[in-house]
Amino acid sequence: MRILLRHPGVELVCATSRQYAGQRVADLFPRFRHVPGADLVFTDSDAAEIAATGAEAAFLALPHGVSASYGRALVEAGLRVIDLSADFRLNSPAVYEEFYGKPHPDPELMQEAVYGMPEWHREEIKKSRIIGSPGCYPTSILLPLIPLLRAGLVLPQDIVVNSGSGVSGAGRKADVQYHFCECNESMRAYGVPRHRHLSEIEQELSLAAGEEVVITFTPHLMPVNTGIETTTVAKLAPGVTADDLTACYEKAYANAPFVRLLGAGKPADTKNVTRTNFVDIGWAVDTRTHRAVLMSAEDNVIKGAGGQGVHAFNIMFGFDETEGLWLI
Amino acid sequence: MRILLRHPGVELVCATSRQYAGQRVADLFPRFRHVPGADLVFTDSDAAEIAATGAEAAFLALPHGVSASYGRALVEAGLRVIDLSADFRLNSPAVYEEFYGKPHPDPELMQEAVYGMPEWHREEIKKSRIIGSPGCYPTSILLPLIPLLRAGLVLPQDIVVNSGSGVSGAGRKADVQYHFCECNESMRAYGVPRHRHLSEIEQELSLAAGEEVVITFTPHLMPVNTGIETTTVAKLAPGVTADDLTACYEKAYANAPFVRLLGAGKPADTKNVTRTNFVDIGWAVDTRTHRAVLMSAEDNVIKGAGGQGVHAFNIMFGFDETEGLWLI
Amino acid sequence: MRILLRHPGVELVCATSRQYAGQRVADLFPRFRHVPGADLVFTDSDAAEIAATGAEAAFLALPHGVSASYGRALVEAGLRVIDLSADFRLNSPAVYEEFYGKPHPDPELMQEAVYGMPEWHREEIKKSRIIGSPGCYPTSILLPLIPLLRAGLVLPQDIVVNSGSGVSGAGRKADVQYHFCECNESMRAYGVPRHRHLSEIEQELSLAAGEEVVITFTPHLMPVNTGIETTTVAKLAPGVTADDLTACYEKAYANAPFVRLLGAGKPADTKNVTRTNFVDIGWAVDTRTHRAVLMSAEDNVIKGAGGQGVHAFNIMFGFDETEGLWLI
């Protein structure tokens, strides 16, 4: 909403919330008071009513399992849908069931949907009527790895990923584990050893490698509001150097406005990307073990969620793809 | 100093500082005002004067390269020395030179010194006149890995370690990169890909494995005052299960008062160990990749520095090894 | 509990919790694992059962309104009680009802109880069987003001107090307003203009001034775990200088081990008192307006709660009053 309120090509005609229906957006989120457009009132989440507003696009920020039915109703009403849940990210109903614990409610639409990562699925996004916008961790993991796997510079076996995420990643809910005193001065792993995001990460890595990729991924909760830092370690193919990585990245992301290449030996820092749609990527070669160390940083709720969704929206609707996204 | 001031078997007779000579300890560190013993005045760092106080033990918290000469002078004056720098941790002068960039000034004393990790070098510590107290990162990495390597439960190849450390790890110095606004809401890797602590980590891992171990280690700076969280990923030997890890840990640390075993599937959280001498260890088995994920947390300046040093001191001087260390 | 577990004169025989009955203390608070004594199991909160343990003293950390009945049952069973709620702090049932919204359930015991501030009620504490331990804000406000009011150095009219408290002051509960992202990077007033603590603050200030004192007090929530910083502004009596304040404080607190006088022109800093039983007090004279600016800092859950309670306990039971309280 922060992005859409300031997007020159967007008129926000409807905001829904089952919990807050009837309240003004700016009352619930006082940061938005006085901002043009923020006097909108939340309405109930009813697909027919949404369609009746004349909206051409809908962004869904719903729990997985819930998004699917709204997605179906809205695309059938003629809207193009950008879904931020996990419901439309996977191609395989079986993998969905394995990781999300129940059968997908609409496998047909799920398989029609496009994985909304602009850097690697731009052409499909253009034509799609429904987008599964990538998860926050996956975005920070896929962007550094995909080009190297596609080019065969790193081996698809033995990839080990560690990430830290800000507390906003857990959502805004009353739960003692996200109480200030439980998170401040704390760093801890969670979701070990099989976080749900592995399903989409491995789907896209396998696509890039041309073979099945299975990785070890350990997410951590860190005491910041927003931001994901990911450190990925992978074995290099024989003879590969840091310069090869540099050349590969520069080619892969020459036209990617929101991927910032920091260079060899340069770690990424979450503080440089918070509240922006950028992902920063640095890399190093550990010559003692012939491994690549990839370091990426993004804002989990912008590049890892809402910003990436608007990026896809820009592509779908023919806007300049950076429209509304030069957030600094 | 926080620990020694409250240790029932210690009388603090001397505190030295080149920078603060002449100032009262409690003026420089207002936290210590009114605490019995804290009206001590910093004196210059002169080994002969230290010896003249009649002290029986000295704790050195000096930069590497500087500690060596004080260590020599003090042991020759009959004190037993616990050195917190890197100068007495390594066995090999060649490795020291490789990682610290110049020849060791006193290779003989260096080779006499004992690596002061109580859990694995208790007997040597007892008899030693000089201790190289382990580094903060190494402590959090070695304690989870050593028993598994010794038991052959994990393979010594392909160990990947990620750590996050609080800002106190960088010391208390005026440097813009540790300014509040540069660290708050920030997470970043540094020292990639060859942090100096690798030298002692690999020395002790190789000792445990009975063969040379080379690992990939990526340290990060995280926005907390103190605390290290380490996530170690290693391949399991064929057939090894989470229960095997549990049994191995329970046996290895049955008599280790400061190692707390959290159990399988339980991540460690820095907030539970800050300001204590405990290290918490949890573990999980990633059955998809047959890897162990080891999660450890400690306070970098207590278990990772001063507390571990006092632990060794207790052993050297015949105190109960927990004396003064039930910090909560 | 952190203090009692390490207090040499205390054996902890019972810990009660309606919510956590049956759980081990160290499981709920992992920080306490391995600490001698922390394998206690929470039992239900039953006064008869508590008495049956043979305990001689009880610390109550219950909501106001609930404490009163436990206090009555326990003193009648022969225990001496240190109550950390508001139920036994006030002398006046009418004031209690005004600020806490209902009649006090046991006005007789309330009026027997002693306000447990050791610096100003030591002799009454010695003989008391029930103590109302002071609130966190009141402690930080009363200690700087009482000596000046008693000496007539500041005027009792026109006292304005601002305080900031760490989030632990709100307790450990699932409430979205204490979510990490709602508190981090946030500073906000609350409880304006009539915080409940005003009742005990004004009771004790009036006692010191010998006349009725009514103040303006604005508490704030600040993004730290523990700590209260209080800035008190008061008009000076004619002719009073900073030196007069200094002399008054030095005399008043010459024998107060936990009151640390910083001196004129020296602000107090919460970071020097966190996790200790100290309160730091600095002062300045604004000669342009002839006002005193008093700056105090304490740990809200130690000096402002548990530590102050143990201090009173030490006095009640004849221990050295600093026993178990040299926390650093």
Add this chain to the structure above:
Amino acid sequence: MRILLRHPGVELVCATSRQYAGQRVADLFPRFRHVPGADLVFTDSDAAEIAATGAEAAFLALPHGVSASYGRALVEAGLRVIDLSADFRLNSPAVYEEFYGKPHPDPELMQEAVYGMPEWHREEIKKSRIIGSPGCYPTSILLPLIPLLRAGLVLPQDIVVNSGSGVSGAGRKADVQYHFCECNESMRAYGVPRHRHLSEIEQELSLAAGEEVVITFTPHLMPVNTGIETTTVAKLAPGVTADDLTACYEKAYANAPFVRLLGAGKPADTKNVTRTNFVDIGWAVDTRTHRAVLMSAEDNVIKGAGGQGVHAFNIMFGFDETEGLWLI
């Protein structure tokens, strides 16, 4: 710079820095990489060279005492100047010397300059060639107080102000007192009892009250990156109620896009204004003492500095006054 890079009416032609001349803006501030316009290179701070770029306006962010000479040179070269230092905020050379410790280098230009607070000096700003943009604390103090003083609703005597500021207020410099570990988990007053900002605060309050106003002001450093929270306590004129304050504010700020009135009994929270140009104002009446408690929050580096400067710039150059300032 963050604002100017995205302002549709601005072309940034020059950025100067004595310290960083020759470096790219985006290299020093990695947050700006890839943002259109941020490939600018810092040049040395030379007024003639600045003028030669053809710039029509200059923003000065220099230490007080240094700004004055640049201000003179630039206005003489025909630029209109928005100065963020203290050099052009005061009307009285004597007050400047009293608070800043030396005579003003250019009293004539100082007296010509306009205090750049758009809400109260809009018409003068329009015509001015040099603006002294208000300080961060003063902005948060003046905006709540001016309308009440002008309307006679509060008394000009006995105003007591407490503020907390984020660490960015101290600038980005290597100084151990702003080290992460010195600020995190810390709250402390400083600059007591006579902060330099008092000079401009009292100048503007006196103007509003029509008589000399002298206040007591205590600033604090709080552990957030940006944000100022100010709590102002003032005696109400006889008979004044909370509704009177509400009516006064609504009238005074009916046309002020960046002043958000929260209403009676509503505290301001810094987290709602960080990175925006808004100031949030809430108020309460303490009927027990007949005082007003005013609570305001702003971002110290936006509304309290750069944003307010751009606001004045918009007015000077005939842009819509909100242009480039709907920052959320």
